[in-house]
Amino acid sequence: MDFLSSSFVFTVFSVILAFSILWILARKSQKKYEKKKYHPIGGTVFNQLLNFNRLHHYMTDLAGKHRTYRLISLFRSEIYTSDPANVEYMLKTNFENYGKGEYNYNILRDLLGDGIFTVDGDKWRQQRKVSSYEFSTKVLRDFSSVVFRKNAAKLAHVLSEASNSNQTKNIQDLFMKSTLDSIFKVAFGVELDSMCGSSEEGRNFSHAFDDSSAMTLWRYVDLSWQIKKYLNIGSEALLKKNIEVVDSFVYKLIHSKIEQMHNPHDNSSIKKDDILSRFLQVTETDPKYLRDIILNFIIAGKDTTAASLSWFIYVLCKHPEVQEKVAQEVKDAMSITDITNFNELADSISEEALEKMPYLHAAITETLRLYPAVPVDAKICFSDDTLPDGFSVRKGDMVSYLPYAMGRMKLIWGDDTEEYKPERWLDENGEFRKESPFKFTAFQAGPRICLGKEFAYRQMKIFSAVLLRCFEFKLSDEKKPVNYRTMINLHIDGGLHAGPWIRLGKDFAYRQMKIVSMALLRFFHFKLADETQNVTYKTMFTLHIDGGLHLRAISRT
Numbered sequence: 001m002d003f004l005s006s007s008f009v010f011t012v013f014s015v016i017l018a019f020s021i022l023w024i025l026a027r028k029s030q031k032k033y034e035k036k037k038y039h040p041i042g043g044t045v046f047n048q049l050l051n052f053n054r055l056h057h058y059m060t061d062l063a064g065k066h067r068t069y070r071l072i073s074l075f076r077s078e079i080y081t082s083d084p085a086n087v088e089y090m091l092k093t094n095f096e097n098y099g100k101g102e103y104n105y106n107i108l109r110d111l112l113g114d115g116i117f118t119v120d121g122d123k124w125r126q127q128r129k130v131s132s133y134e135f136s137t138k139v140l141r142d143f144s145s146v147v148f149r150k151n152a153a154k155l156a157h158v159l160s161e162a163s164n165s166n167q168t169k170n171i172q173d174l175f176m177k178s179t180l181d182s183i184f185k186v187a188f189g190v191e192l193d194s195m196c197g198s199s200e201e202g203r204n205f206s207h208a209f210d211d212s213s214a215m216t217l218w219r220y221v222d223l224s225w226q227i228k229k230y231l232n233i234g235s236e237a238l239l240k241k242n243i244e245v246v247d248s249f250v251y252k253l254i255h256s257k258i259e260q261m262h263n264p265h266d267n268s269s270i271k272k273d274d275i276l277s278r279f280l281q282v283t284e285t286d287p288k289y290l291r292d293i294i295l296n297f298i299i300a301g302k303d304t305t306a307a308s309l310s311w312f313i314y315v316l317c318k319h320p321e322v323q324e325k326v327a328q329e330v331k332d333a334m335s336i337t338d339i340t341n342f343n344e345l346a347d348s349i350s351e352e353a354l355e356k357m358p359y360l361h362a363a364i365t366e367t368l369r370l371y372p373a374v375p376v377d378a379k380i381c382f383s384d385d386t387l388p389d390g391f392s393v394r395k396g397d398m399v400s401y402l403p404y405a406m407g408r409m410k411l412i413w414g415d416d417t418e419e420y421k422p423e424r425w426l427d428e429n430g431e432f433r434k435e436s437p438f439k440f441t442a443f444q445a446g447p448r449i450c451l452g453k454e455f456a457y458r459q460m461k462i463f464s465a466v467l468l469r470c471f472e473f474k475l476s477d478e479k480k481p482v483n484y485r486t487m488i489n490l491h492i493d494g495g496l497h498a499g500p501w502i503r504l505g506k507d508f509a510y511r512q513m514k515i516v517s518m519a520l521l522r523f524f525h526f527k528l529a530d531e532t533q534n535v536t537y538k539t540m541f542t543l544h545i546d547g548g549l550h551l552r553a554i555s556r557t
Contacts, residue, residue: 037390039068039070041069041071054486059080063405067411080405081387084436091446091447091448097382098379099121099124112296116293116296118292135455144182144458144459145462147182148182151182152466160470160500163500171313171497171498173495179305186301205245205249208245209295213303213489215238215242261280261281279293300452304456309463310491313496314475349465349466359422361432366425370408375490377400377403377444378398381395381399406439475498476498482496522556524554524555528551533550
């Protein structure tokens with residue numbers, strides 16, 4: 001990322017100075033902490049800066065040495081835990097003492113405002129209450145399923161064209177566009193159609209939002225971000241420009257929706273099933289408030305699902321035996337056998353069919369264990385406390401749990417923790433087996449558990465069922481390393497380039513060859529016309545017999 005290079009040059013002097021101060025503070029605090037029991041020091045925030053491009057690897061390495069550790073900062077300790085007991089205590093047992101706080105709010109508010117992911121207290125409870133009701137309604141479930149099936153079919157058409165022309169595609173980019181189309185339709189009733197590239201505004205918004213997400217996360221390790229924001233230089237100047245693009249698009253959308261809702265000649269708008277329309281009916285219409293809700297829904301419904309689907313296709317490419325097993329389960333679970341078009345296939349994926357796909361559910365969940373959409377989740381401690389591991393934390397400390405590192409901990413998952421094994425999620429009857437949400441933290445837990453969990457699973461399963469029923473995926477370059485981009489969500493850096501090879505033609509070809517062979521062999525047996533003549537191939541794109549195959553057909557009657 002270019003903005004990171006310029007930011008690094010600008011901040012290197014202040015970081016070196018801060019690093020020296022940090023180690024002095026660390027040594028002093030270590031002596032002070034000897035009187036109490038505090039978590040071991042793993043380093044300083046300067047180490048995070050140095051390891052920013054491999055941040056989750058770095059924190060996983062530290063978690064392997066200390067299940068919970070501290071990084072020294074200028075103003076507070078930053079505590080990182082991969083201990084399920086600590087996670088449960090933070091997210092459930094003593095929930096009220098751990099929240100976003102002013103520190104996280106100040107970092108996130110330029111992008112996400114007063115949305116549900118940045119606030120505490122009454123603001124959070126009000127949004128949670130309204131959102132919880134909406135996500136529990138059958139209306140939203142049915143409406144969203146229709147949208148997901150439609151966009152899955154549209155994506156299959158794009159991949160079919162690529163397969164027919166023997167092209168590889170950036171699968172992550174396609175998922176980002178498709179999930180953006182889906183979340184805009186479900187949440188705001190808007191046909192964005194970024195999948196087909198018909199909306200330049202939509203593409204600009206998507207790019208600006210992704211870059212804003214990356215630059216917002218950069219603030220956590222950039223000690224000078226507030227100075228740069230004040231001076232409007234470096235990464236902060238670029239973040240400001242990107243947020244202006246985001247805001248322009250979103251406010252335009254909000255004003256259009258408000259006009260529809262207040263148009264006396266457009267009564268149909270009152271019956272709309274999208275979330276924004278429903279919010280407008282039950283709460284205030286302040287554009288800033290609605291803007292914040294919209295962007296929080298987008299980061300929850302677009303980036304997380306698209307990134308998870310991308311990692312899912314990646315692990316299936318690395319484990320073709322799992323890919324085949326999932327594809328077979330999908331085929332067996334669906335009532336339709338002869339597929340004439342992708343829309344018909346997508347429409348046949350009912351709730352009942354999805355319930356018959358426990359292995360698909362397990363394979364997606366195993367992907368989320370190793371590649372959680374949100375790899376780090378930070379809270380602020382509001383008052384002095386002691387965690388279940390016996391170590392103390394102080395008021396103002398940042399306490400984060402690490403879904404990415406936790407998915408790789410032998411103490412949690414066993415010696416095979418690095419292996420991709422969907423079977424670990426299935427019981428002896430092949431049915432899906434849940435794990436504690438404080439052990440499998442991909443969707444948070446406790447009062448802040450992800451409202452869209454079932455919503456996300458349904459979308460991922462519908463997309464996966466359509467695509468794996470129709471295509472076989474292979475990486476375009478098996479030797480090229482695949483890594484994440486350090487941002488709020490776990491995106492694949494540079495995208496995922498894979499070849500979708502059409503699977504439907506294989507079934508069709510086998511069926512045709514078997515029918516023809518059965519009909520011929522039922523009535524005839526065959527002999528070569530000349531047993532002494534050599535039979536060889538003709539060098540072409542397909543393997544033809546040179547000169548044809550001359551046979552004698554002898555009746556079996």
